[in-house]
Amino acid sequence: MKYRIGALLICGILLAGLLPGCTSGQSEPVFRTKTDVFGTVIQITLHAYEAEDVLDAVFERMDKLHALLTVNAVDSDVGRINQNPGRWTEVDPVTVSLVETALRYARLSDGAFDCTIAPVTTLWGFPSGMPSLPEPAAIREALAQVDYTRLETRDRAVRTASPGMAIDLGGIAKGYACDEAAALLRQQGVTSAILDFGGNVYALGNKPDGSLWKVGLQTPVAGAGGIIGHITCADKAIVTSGGYERWFEENGVTYHHILDPATGYPADSGLLSATIVTDSATNADALSTACFVLGVEEGLALIAGLDGVEAIFVTTAREVIVTDGLQTAFTLTDETFTRGKP
Ligand code: ADP
Ligand code: MG
Numbered sequence: 001m002k003y004r005i006g007a008l009l010i011c012g013i014l015l016a017g018l019l020p021g022c023t024s025g026q027s028e029p030v031f032r033t034k035t036d037v038f039g040t041v042i043q044i045t046l047h048a049y050e051a052e053d054v055l056d057a058v059f060e061r062m063d064k065l066h067a068l069l070t071v072n073a074v075d076s077d078v079g080r081i082n083q084n085p086g087r088w089t090e091v092d093p094v095t096v097s098l099v100e101t102a103l104r105y106a107r108l109s110d111g112a113f114d115c116t117i118a119p120v121t122t123l124w125g126f127p128s129g130m131p132s133l134p135e136p137a138a139i140r141e142a143l144a145q146v147d148y149t150r151l152e153t154r155d156r157a158v159r160t161a162s163p164g165m166a167i168d169l170g171g172i173a174k175g176y177a178c179d180e181a182a183a184l185l186r187q188q189g190v191t192s193a194i195l196d197f198g199g200n201v202y203a204l205g206n207k208p209d210g211s212l213w214k215v216g217l218q219t220p221v222a223g224a225g226g227i228i229g230h231i232t233c234a235d236k237a238i239v240t241s242g243g244y245e246r247w248f249e250e251n252g253v254t255y256h257h258i259l260d261p262a263t264g265y266p267a268d269s270g271l272l273s274a275t276i277v278t279d280s281a282t283n284a285d286a287l288s289t290a291c292f293v294l295g296v297e298e299g300l301a302l303i304a305g306l307d308g309v310e311a312i313f314v315t316t317a318r319e320v321i322v323t324d325g326l327q328t329a330f331t332l333t334d335e336t337f338t339r340g341k342p
Contacts, residue, residue, distance in 0.1 A: 034059055037066035038174045039129075040198025044181065047192050047208045054188045058181050065180060068092050069173045071118060071127050071166075081158050082118065082166040088157040094176075096153050098282075102172050105286035106148035109302060113290035114261040118166035119145045126246065126257045127168065133250045139264040146261050171258075174200045175239055175285025182281070199245065201238045202281050219334060220244050220273035220314050222254075228314065229332040237281035241288040242273035242314075260293050269295030275312040276303075277326060283309070296321055300342060315340070 030051035033043040042062065048054055068077045068091075077091040102115040118127075119142040125131040134142075150161035160166065178197045182204050185193050193204040194213065203213040215238050216227035222244040231238055243256030243266065260267040274291035276284040287309065291299035296313050303311045303323060310325040319340035322330050332339055 030055065032059065034062065037062050038070075038177060038197065039072075039170070040174065042174075042177075042195075042197045044185075044196075045194045046185065046190050046204075048185075048188070048190045051190075054185065054190060057188070058184050061180060061184060062177055065094070065173070065177050068095055069098070069169050069176075071121075071168045071170060077158075078167060078169060081160065085160045085163045085165050088154070088159045090157050093156060096156060096158060098169055098172060098176055099151065099153050099158050099167070101176075101282060102167075102169060102286065103148055103151060103153070105172070105283075105290055108305075109287075109290035109294065111148060111261050112293040112298075113171060113286050114146060114148045115167045115169055115171065116146050116148050116151055116160070116165060117171075117259055117261055118168035119143075119164060120259055120261075120264050121168050121170070121257070122166070124255070124257075124259070127170070131248045131255070131257075133253075133255060143261075143264040146264075171241075171289040172282060172286045174198060175237065175281040175283070178202045178237065178281035178285075197281075199240045199242075200281050200285055203233050203236055203238065206234045217273075217275060217312065222247065226334070228320070228334040228337055229330060231277060231312075231326065232329050232331075233277065235279070236277055237279065237284040238275060238277050239281055239284035239288045240273050240275040241292040242271075243267070243292075244272065258289060258292050267293040269293060269299075270316050271295055271299075272314045272316055272318075273312075274299060275314075276309060277311070277329075278306075278309040287311075 029045050029047055031045045032055045035041050070076045071078050073079045077095040081089045105113045123134045123142045145164040152159045174197045178195050178200045181195055182202045191205040192208045195202040201215050207213055212232040212234050214230045214232050216230045219226050219228045220242040247254050247256040256266045258267050271292055274288050276288045278284050303309050310323045313321040318337045320332055320337050321340045321342050323342055
């Protein structure tokens, strides 16, 4: 896990560096970071009157969401669902709705995104932060419990089918939190802000001077630092999944935290990263994880069926594949990568 925090801070500094300077009549940007939610660094930068009060309210909401959705607590909604297999667990409406969204993307991606992957992520030790390589037999056994078609919701309750089943919303929760934070900021009258939730970025409105935001995409190689390019946009979520942030090494092999539900091993689809650009960070989060598992061809096919969703795939051959709607908005700046054809 060694590069996780470092890389995110670099990303944040780059984003902040892209913010405009203070021009006459504009307030100084207010910047706040939090490190104890969603297993990542979250930061929000905004221009607004009473920005500190607005941020207090948003970060308080982030604590509440984390407390509901974390897989690492027995008393979160997710923890309670996982300890009550085969039975309905009463949960917050937010949890029901997020599980339903996760199920929608499980069906759309034919199980490449599957929030019932928890027995396998737990076996690998990713949620606890102490990962190690499991025995193949143990992976097979855990994988037998993974099946999103056996996860159900109803009004205010969620149920897994049988003992051994469990859910992990880690592939979608940060995106949801990012959307909630953006909605709260809008409610408070904020018209210009950048939210960075560990690789889930939301560019709210335009820059204070009215121009588009420039959002840097991290070079998707562990320890590389720097950016591979940038996207100009307004009111968009830009969410990246990759194998370069959370990983460990055993016997000279690196293993990352995005698992292929078809094999129980880290996804190995020929991608360094998958970035999704769309209106909703929740949808972008689920889709970026799904596309990272699926690879270029199947990922592009998935995106093609969805309205208003664009993608950038970076392959292990260092090709950058950009969907039509982003051709002008994306600029590749790292010359060690080439632009491929979608
Ligand atoms: P990050 O959390 O680094 O932003 P992702 O959004 O891609 O990356 O989510 C990865 C997390 O999602 C993992 O830490 C794990 O909790 C969960 N996860 C891993 N593989 C899958 C999968 N195939 N489908 C759904 N969730 C997954
Ligand atoms: Mg995701």
